[in-house]
Amino acid sequence: MELIKNQIQFCDRILDRTTVYEESTDAIVPDSFPDIAHIVYAAGNTVIKDESPQTDRILVSGTVRTTILYQPEGEDALRELNVPLSFAHIEEGKGITADSPCFVSCRVVGVDARAVNSRKISVTARMCCEANAYAPRELEITQDVDSSELPLELRYEEVSVPLLRTAAVRDFTVLEDLETPVTGDTRLIHTRCDLNANEVRAMRGKAVIKGDARLHTLLLEGDGLRTTEHTVPFTQILDCEGLSEDQAVTVRFAVRNIDSELHEGGILSIGVGSCALLTVTQEQTVRTIADLYQTTHPLEVQSRTAHLIAMEPLGELHADTGDTVQIGMHPVRVIDSYATCYAIAQEDPRTLRMTAAANMLVQQEDGRAYGVSRTVSLPVSLPQPMEGGTAQGLTLSVSATPSSDDSLNLRVHVDGKLYHRTDYALNDITQLEVGAPEQDTRDAVTLVLRYVDGAEALWDIAKHYHTTARAIRSANDMPSDAAEVSSRMLLIPICEK
Numbered sequence: 001m002e003l004i005k006n007q008i009q010f011c012d013r014i015l016d017r018t019t020v021y022e023e024s025t026d027a028i029v030p031d032s033f034p035d036i037a038h039i040v041y042a043a044g045n046t047v048i049k050d051e052s053p054q055t056d057r058i059l060v061s062g063t064v065r066t067t068i069l070y071q072p073e074g075e076d077a078l079r080e081l082n083v084p085l086s087f088a089h090i091e092e093g094k095g096i097t098a099d100s101p102c103f104v105s106c107r108v109v110g111v112d113a114r115a116v117n118s119r120k121i122s123v124t125a126r127m128c129c130e131a132n133a134y135a136p137r138e139l140e141i142t143q144d145v146d147s148s149e150l151p152l153e154l155r156y157e158e159v160s161v162p163l164l165r166t167a168a169v170r171d172f173t174v175l176e177d178l179e180t181p182v183t184g185d186t187r188l189i190h191t192r193c194d195l196n197a198n199e200v201r202a203m204r205g206k207a208v209i210k211g212d213a214r215l216h217t218l219l220l221e222g223d224g225l226r227t228t229e230h231t232v233p234f235t236q237i238l239d240c241e242g243l244s245e246d247q248a249v250t251v252r253f254a255v256r257n258i259d260s261e262l263h264e265g266g267i268l269s270i271g272v273g274s275c276a277l278l279t280v281t282q283e284q285t286v287r288t289i290a291d292l293y294q295t296t297h298p299l300e301v302q303s304r305t306a307h308l309i310a311m312e313p314l315g316e317l318h319a320d321t322g323d324t325v326q327i328g329m330h331p332v333r334v335i336d337s338y339a340t341c342y343a344i345a346q347e348d349p350r351t352l353r354m355t356a357a358a359n360m361l362v363q364q365e366d367g368r369a370y371g372v373s374r375t376v377s378l379p380v381s382l383p384q385p386m387e388g389g390t391a392q393g394l395t396l397s398v399s400a401t402p403s404s405d406d407s408l409n410l411r412v413h414v415d416g417k418l419y420h421r422t423d424y425a426l427n428d429i430t431q432l433e434v435g436a437p438e439q440d441t442r443d444a445v446t447l448v449l450r451y452v453d454g455a456e457a458l459w460d461i462a463k464h465y466h467t468t469a470r471a472i473r474s475a476n477d478m479p480s481d482a483a484e485v486s487s488r489m490l491l492i493p494i495c496e497k
Helices: 458-464 469-475
Strands: 002-028 036-054 057-072 079-092 102-117 120-146 153-179 186-203 206-221 224-239 249-262 267-293 299-326 331-348 351-364 369-381 389-404 407-434 447-452 488-493
Touching: 002 079, 002 102, 002 153, 002 267, 002 299, 002 331, 002 407, 036 102, 036 120, 036 186, 057 102, 057 120, 057 186, 079 102, 079 120, 102 153, 102 249, 102 331, 102 351, 120 153, 120 267, 120 299, 153 206, 153 224, 153 299, 153 407, 153 458, 186 249, 186 267, 206 249, 206 267, 206 331, 224 267, 224 331, 249 389, 267 299, 267 407, 267 458, 299 351, 299 369, 299 389, 331 369, 331 389, 331 407, 351 389, 351 407, 369 407, 458 469, 458 488, 469 488
Parallel strands: 036 369, 120 407
Antiparallel strands: 002 120, 036 057, 036 249, 057 079, 102 120, 153 267, 186 206, 206 224, 249 267, 299 407, 331 351, 351 369, 389 407, 447 488
């Protein structure tokens, strides 16, 4: 008998890992700069220069551009230092090749700057690297048996599996000149950027993305610090091989580098180097053989359990959470606040637990500014109960207000995409052989009368008595779709051997 195989083609995520690590360096204050009294603020952005897939690994390298604000000795005006940190990071993943689509998001979680002495600082950047890699896969599974020579009784199972069909990574850049109402002595200290997709539409071989870049800048005006926010809309048409107009596309963004410069006249020039991960998930009905037998011959069946791991997109996540953060000082104003998520896991069917680094720039009663960093663990409510749920591509919008003498009320709005991870275990027949006819020990019995007490499947009854469910239904005037019987007398016709 010939096993009829089904070839299931899909895209497998062979690497899905988030790593938090640190890079450090020491820097000498330039001779033209005054001595350090104390560090006020430190922040940074990554500049990804390379993210090359290699055999069984991804090499990520680049630079962290850190900005250090410090109070000089004997001066009121703040001074700014820019300290670069080079980094090289390896994420290992079995099956990665030079042609694997790889998506890497590398973000600065926080920067710690400490004055070793008045002319030397030690800078540590804490970084979060999210790495995904994909590979084409093919699963061969038995969906039927050619039993023309000897009829078989076959029981099928069908399951609809959301399979990842496409994973493509494309680079793009957002450029804009923005008019800002700033004075001539204003200096740009730091810029953050989050990318958001408002609409994603599939065309033949292309994805059209309409979104916006949300920019947050920290400015130094004279002796004071303030922040501004800007939204830059963009439209990108990205190649995606094999994409058709009826397919739904999901997109995730990663910022590779931010170039920002404040010109005379208040013109803010922005360049955001970005990459987009385009994924397409489609439902496929997979049929397998759950059970089989022959009424007159024994069967020798070998099988295995084949696994299909599916990450089904469940839509958008929008949630609010928060906490009270002890900071050990009495702030009168929060100048800036932001947070970066670097770990998330499901806590219960209705809640995800998020770990994030919260960074606040506060002002005390004496007018001095101080940077504060804290690790927070926050609950995130799910829109509906689920098992195996997770979230990706999270962006956090933070507001912080003074609470008591030494704490802040932290409110966090969470945006992201929800996914459900399901392991589909499929029964796969790998070998089938028909044995010699069994010896007839029933003394020409052709009909069995049996009372079925509890509910019992017709398939199980028919298999036990070496007959067919069709024969039982016919003998008992049962509907053609009847699958079980309970609390009745049953006539069971026996097939001749």
